[in-house]
Amino acid sequence: MTVADLPKIELHLHHEGAAPPAFIRQLAHEKRIDLSGIFKPDGSYDFRDFAHFLSVYEAACEVLKSPEDFRRLTLAILEESAANGVVYSETFLSPDFCGGGDLHAWQDYLTAIQDAADEAERKFDITLRGVVTCVRHFGPEQAKFSAHCAAETAGDWVTGFGMGGNESIGTQGEFKWAFDCAREAGLHLTTHAGEFGGPESVRDAIHDLGVERVGHGVRAIEDPDLIRELVDRDITLEVCPGSNVVLGLYPDFAAHPIARLREAGVNVTVSTDDPPFFHTTMRREYEMLSEAFGWNAEDFAALNETALNAAFCDEDTRARVKKRLEKT
Template identity: 80%
Template structure:
């Protein structure tokens, strides 16, 4: 039964949610050979996290204009809605949508929002955007991404964050971009504590002042840090299936999400890049149920945490709450 519950997802990479068949179709239309990034069964092929990033960026080669992102948005939201998601926040990078040019970014954003409105009418799912810079592109590239975010902040672009390779630089190197977004009224999140370890979490909280963390699970290795996150009320956007596939933990039973929750840390559940990690929100719920015995009350509590942590405005929050109660 838990798989059929309505769900909120706060950590979803827009391009990373592209169904492989969708990317293959675009590649065929554009006569681009992307055969190297697919396995014989049609899924994405990668060896490790570093290779995953290169495959991700290769797939983005076919997303060359607003129309492709309109189609992508419809495909992603149809899949999310089919898995019971009623509200989603998606990570959008201006680096993949116009290269950081504000004028071009607006064109991409217009197309994405049109598709989101269509998906809401058709499937009932509500989408909001979080602009992200790409960590391994460096701090200088993060600045135009932040400007794009600041220039389009409002009821739909509701946050700013950072993804990418945690081994590049330190969180504080990107402070200018986060300060720019904060001054525009955007709320903040960043990837930390996935491959970067507890120190990456500390940097994110202390140097960038974020209220949410993408992943954050390796905080479990430092009891003092766990206590600090609980005291601060920092929300973790946990993606258990992603962590297992990428080798952080051997299986769901070994994942620290339950221990973090028991320690008073606010946790939510998301898929990250679902087709890359062979998961859906339905599967995440099913696997957490099997691993920890979580029932409908547990997932209702997780959704309540996610609803409170969502970056949307209060009118949208009220609509999402109604969907949770009536779906």
């Protein structure tokens, strides 16, 4: 068995960003919506930089207009993830895209997504949990609505709250109300930081929002004091190497700091972020990391153990996923 064939845990996956291009094109065809401008001639997503990526992402979401669309999308995502050896995944879901700002609509969308997740677990032996996210560039007031949706649907399936979007807009602290609301509802917390925002954004995420995990967080490598704080606080980084390379943070996998962070004692995990946008899969991430750093099955088993410990799930689910990891 190669490292690519190993069972895997993924903690950082954007639901709409995981939509296969063919799936979005099919929906656009069914709904007679012209999305030709967001695809390359080969059918893949077309974007120039991070800001343009966000625009293309939101354009693709224009065809996702009903609970049934999200049910179909969830099945497509989980079939693809399972084919790449993923046995447990957490997906970022935004009420801004699922229901468009209405709590009752959000609940309908969520029911459809959960139904699809249950079907996928029966068919593909993969477990999914939801992390509700606000969108940073939509602002703190809109984030309050997302937090309210998260709090109202918190439970065994919606287990976390976080924030994605453009790091260059606003500060982590401006979203404190939303994160406090989610925390009071018993949700685990994560937020994107230390991707384009630099190491200081990671420190702000920890101090101002009190998160347990940080999405990306790789720029922490630039600040030794911050690295020590991550270790001392037992913070886990949801690292997405392929995404970081495609978006230009690092020239290639060999230059990526994930190995140095791990050697420094930081909890690191591996995810794909928005896999079809960044031409990656969990299999490819494992292959590229093995090639770049010489990591073997034992290294990836340790990464999965870290991910399992950091997963936003109950202990029964954790035990079930652990058994899947031990099958190899």
